[in-house]
Amino acid sequence: METNRVTVKIYGQEYTIADSKSEEEIKELAAYVDGKMRKLAGAAGDMSVGSVAVLTALVIADEMSKAKDEKELAEKAKAQSESDAKYYLKMWDDSKQSFRKYKDSVSQMHDKTKEDDEALEALKQKCKEYESTCFDLQMENIQLKSKLEKMQ
Numbered sequence: 573m574e575t576n577r578v579t580v581k582i583y584g585q586e587y588t589i590a591d592s593k594s595e596e597e598i599k600e601l602a603a604y605v606d607g608k609m610r611k612l613a614g615a616a617g618d619m620s621v622g623s624v625a626v627l628t629a630l631v632i633a634d635e636m637s638k639a640k641d642e643k644e645l646a647e648k649a650k651a652q653s654e655s656d657a658k659y660y661l662k663m664w665d666d667s668k669q670s671f672r673k674y675k676d677s678v679s680q681m682h683d684k685t686k687e688d689d690e691a692l693e694a695l696k697q698k699c700k701e702y703e704s705t706c707f708d709l710q711m712e713n714i715q716l717k718s719k720l721e722k723m724q
């Protein structure tokens with residue numbers, strides 16, 4: 573990994589920084605620290621450079637701590653979102669499976685209803701045949717009674 577050497581000015585003093593970060597990143601960090609030191613020195617009044625540096629380090633450490641806490645919260649929220657997404661995807665898959673079973677069930681019921689309708693029609697036809705046979709037997713019975721009466 574390449575090491576970049578960059579000369580920066582922080583709170584009026586020059587420093588040579590060697591780091592693997594790009595020159596632009598190093599300059600941005602130095603400008604950030606310089607800005608913080610100047611802001612704190614302006615607000616605090618008469619302070620030594622060392623005191624301004626320590627106060628700035630504390631403020632930046634506090635910012636870093638808050639950023640770390642926010643990162644942890646974001647990671648927890650991300651993990652919860654991923655867990656929720658898995659749960660809802662499972663629910664979606666379960667729903668699709670249930671719907672497929674429902675469709676299959678409806679299809680089977682439709683087929684069964686069709687079979688039952690065909691069986692019902694066959695039974696109706698048999699009933700008509702039995703009715704016709706009964707009617708024929710009754711007519712024959714009447715004819716036989718009539719013949720029997722004539723014979724007596």
